[in-house]
Amino acid sequence: MTAQILTSPKSALAKPGDPYLELDGISKVYPTANGPFTVMEDITLTVQEGEFVCVIGHSGCGKTTLLNMVSGFAQPTTGEVRLQGQRITRPGPDRMVVFQNYALLPWKTAFENVYLAVDAVQPERPRREKLEIVREHLAMVGLEEAMHKKPGQLSGGMKQRVAIARALSIRPQVLILDEPFGALDAITKEELQEELLKIWTEHQVTVMMITHDIDEALFLADRIVMMTNGPHARIGEIMAVPFPRPRDRARLMEDPYYYTLRNQALDFLYSRYAHHE
Amino acid sequence: MATVAGRNRLPRFNFATYFKKNGRNVIAPSAALVVALICWELFSAVTQSLPGPIQVIRETWDPLIICPFYVGNQAWGLNGLSGGDVGLGWQAIASLIRVSIGYSLAAMVGIFVGVLVGASRLLYRAVDPMFQVLRTVPPLAWLPIALAIFRDSGPAGIFIIFVTAIWPIIYNTAVGVQQMPQDYKNVAKVLRLSGKEYFFSILLPSIVPYMLTGLRLGIGLAWLAIVAAEMLRGDTGIGFFIWNSYNSGNLSEVILALFYIGMIGFLLDRLVGAIASFVAADH
Numbered sequence: 001m002t003a004q005i006l007t008s009p010k011s012a013l014a015k016p017g018d019p020y021l022e023l024d025g026i027s028k029v030y031p032t033a034n035g036p037f038t039v040m041e042d043i044t045l046t047v048q049e050g051e052f053v054c055v056i057g058h059s060g061c062g063k064t065t066l067l068n069m070v071s072g073f074a075q076p077t078t079g080e081v082r083l084q085g086q087r088i089t090r091p092g093p094d095r096m097v098v099f100q101n102y103a104l105l106p107w108k109t110a111f112e113n114v115y116l117a118v119d120a121v122q123p124e125r126p127r128r129e130k131l132e133i134v135r136e137h138l139a140m141v142g143l144e145e146a147m148h149k150k151p152g153q154l155s156g157g158m159k160q161r162v163a164i165a166r167a168l169s170i171r172p173q174v175l176i177l178d179e180p181f182g183a184l185d186a187i188t189k190e191e192l193q194e195e196l197l198k199i200w201t202e203h204q205v206t207v208m209m210i211t212h213d214i215d216e217a218l219f220l221a222d223r224i225v226m227m228t229n230g231p232h233a234r235i236g237e238i239m240a241v242p243f244p245r246p247r248d249r250a251r252l253m254e255d256p257y258y259y260t261l262r263n264q265a266l267d268f269l270y271s272r273y274a275h276h277e
Numbered sequence: 278m279a280t281v282a283g284r285n286r287l288p289r290f291n292f293a294t295y296f297k298k299n300g301r302n303v304i305a306p307s308a309a310l311v312v313a314l315i316c317w318e319l320f321s322a323v324t325q326s327l328p329g330p331i332q333v334i335r336e337t338w339d340p341l342i343i344c345p346f347y348v349g350n351q352a353w354g355l356n357g358l359s360g361g362d363v364g365l366g367w368q369a370i371a372s373l374i375r376v377s378i379g380y381s382l383a384a385m386v387g388i389f390v391g392v393l394v395g396a397s398r399l400l401y402r403a404v405d406p407m408f409q410v411l412r413t414v415p416p417l418a419w420l421p422i423a424l425a426i427f428r429d430s431g432p433a434g435i436f437i438i439f440v441t442a443i444w445p446i447i448y449n450t451a452v453g454v455q456q457m458p459q460d461y462k463n464v465a466k467v468l469r470l471s472g473k474e475y476f477f478s479i480l481l482p483s484i485v486p487y488m489l490t491g492l493r494l495g496i497g498l499a500w501l502a503i504v505a506a507e508m509l510r511g512d513t514g515i516g517f518f519i520w521n522s523y524n525s526g527n528l529s530e531v532i533l534a535l536f537y538i539g540m541i542g543f544l545l546d547r548l549v550g551a552i553a554s555f556v557a558a559d560h
Contacts (some may be wrong), residue, residue: 073463091467103460107482116478120468170468 020049020206021070021174025079028065039065040233043079045225052200052207054217056265057227058275063210064100064178066227070208071097071176083173093121096172098180102159104151110162111147114138114169121170137165141195157188164196168203175200177209181216190249193219197247214265218258219247226265228273237268328529336529341365363513365537371513372503373541379438379506380499384492387443391450391491392480401451412444416502420509434506441502445494453487454480489553496549500542515541 027041040062047053055063068074069081072091081088083095091097096117104113114134122130138147141161151159160180167175180196181189193216200207211217217224221241228236239261243252252258269275296303314330321329328336340347345366394401416437423433423440461483465475507516515534522530 071467073466091463091469093468095467097463097467099460099463101460103464105461105464105479105482107485108478116470116474117468120470120474 019046019082020051020084021047021208022082023066023070023079024082026066026069026076026081027078028062028069028074029077038232039230040227042234045235045238047206047208050204050206052220052222053209053225054221054223055208055210055225055227056212056214056217056269057233058229058269058273060275061227061230061233063227067097067176067178067208067210070174071095093117093170094172095174095176096167096170098160098163098167098175098177100178100180100182102151102156102163104159104162104166106151109148109150110138110143110154110158110165111135113151113162114166117166118169133169137169138162140168140199141165155188157184157192160184160192161195164192164199168199168205171203172205174206174208177207179210179212182212189216194249196220197245201246214262214269217241217265218243218261219249219252224265226268226273229275236273239265328532333529333532336527337533341530341533345369365515365518365534368513368515368518368534369537369541372507372515375434375506375514376438376499376503379435379502380442380496382435383439383442383495383499384446386439387446387491387495388450388488390443391447391488392454392484394447395451395454395484401455408444408447412448414440416441416505420505424509430509433509437506438499438502442495442499445498446488446491449487449491449494450484453484456487457483486553486557489549489557493546493549493553496545497542500538500545503538 023043023045026043028039030037030039043066055066057063065074069076070088072088072095108116111134114137115130118130118133138144141164143158143161143165146154146158181192184192197220218241224239224241225235226237226239228234241261318329318331321327341364345364347364394404419437419440423436427433427436461479465479504516504519507514508520515538519531519534522534
């Protein structure tokens with residue numbers, strides 16, 4: 001294992017010491033009737049351009065809140081989130097989100113859902129080009145056949161594909177995914193994971209993704225951020241996943257190091273920070 | 278045979294199997310109707326207060342029942358069809374035009390106000406008590422007020438229909454806005470949609486099912502208000518017809534007109550319901 005493959009090809013292009021996405025000393029405190037409730041504190045993380053980061057942790061550790069502060073839907077109580085040095089204060093298309101339950105508009109077809117995003121972000125572009133972008137992205141997720149169907153006629157996996165196509169069609173700098181494949185069956189899940197990796201390689205996009213699934217995180221991520229349990233959740237450990245890319249699931253499964261990492265993550269989640277209800 | 282099965286052919290209609298399946302649905306209401314008619318006939322025979330069903334049909338058969346669109350001798354007055362000597366079909370059309378004007382106004386204003394009230398919690402709190410009281414005022418009670426405002430029975434009648442039909446439209450639209458899924462708002466936020474785009478691409482389509490519920494309740498109420506709206510009008514409409522027949526002591530005509538009102542109200546409800554289920558199919 002050489003140092004070269006410890007980082008993804010794209011992050012190698014970025015100047016060293018040139019942070020892309022920074023979470024700087026973040027805490028989130030909610031005022032309650034019984035006094036302030038600290039969901040998380042002291043979160044500091046730097047993500048390089050083009051990096052794929054998975055966030056893993058038990059429910060209630062504030063993973064979604066953390067990503068909401070990157071997307072701008074929530075504000076940290078202390079600390080700040082910066083993208084290329086700019087402080088994040090509100091949601092914007094440069095940090096596009098693939099929502100947990102797809103968030104497609106049911107009265108629009110798959111095509112129209114993606115078009116809405118492309119049109120909103122680049123209104124001045126000629127219509128023909130916008131249509132072409134939409135078509136291209138739907139084709140990329142394998143939805144040429146079904147692009148004129150409405151979400152109600154699509155399966156969960158297909159809806160998630162539309163959501164991914166919509167997110168990528170506007171060329172975000174950071175792609176944020178909140179447990180995107182949680183509701184899908186195992187086969188669809190693996191297919192979509194592979195497609196996501198392919199698209200990530202082609203689009204050179206920085207990804208932050210929440211997942212519950214250690215195997216998914218090991219297959220996809222450059223680094224896995226493991227969070228301790230809330231309240232007062234922190235980053236417990238950051239695991240580098242140094243497998244070469246493009247990754248092949250079968251070959252990965254044969255690598256003994258895969259199991260070393262897997263056991264390490266399992267140990268973190270189920271022994272050291274086991275979830276007690 | 279595969280080619281035939283491949284095409285989406287309707288199964289052949291078979292009366293016997295249809296009747297076997299739906300016989301109860303036909304027999305039960307028919308039986309109830311017959312029982313009701315018998316009770317009515319007995320009631321009128323005993324009390325002598327109302328004409329029974331047989332008498333109603335006999336007295337209104339020619340020309341009202343057999344010719345709903347006849348035009349009497351004195352019908353063409355200065356105002357076109359006036360004076361009331363025309364078939365109930367014409368009266369119903371006059372009423373429907375009046376209702377459609379009042380109802381359309383109620384729909385437009387109601388949806389507009391509903392969106393505003395639904396979007397602003399403060400505004401909702403401010404007007405909710407007032408609207409809750411106003412919406413219980415019956416159509417007839419608006420009559421003197423409408424006449425005082427408009428000094429003319431034409432616009433006053435339309436106002437009564439408007440003010441009766443508008444409340445469920447306002448409330449259902451407002452609830453639709455309040456119940457809009459957070460997901461849709463988040464999409465709008467992350468894409469930074471402009472106000473216009475947000476309104477037409479997200480807000481309006483997402484409240485359509487609620488709006489249609491309001492519109493369906495509204496059409497029922499608008500039609501309920503028709504008699505009140507037309508009571509003082511001396512020219513046309515089914516409400517006027519009822520009032521006119523009552524004043525000339527012809528209860529059979531009144532009963533026939535009630536039947537018309539009921540049937541038209543039922544059809545209007547079904548029509549708006551059908552439109553609603555067609556439009557809301559995507560939701």
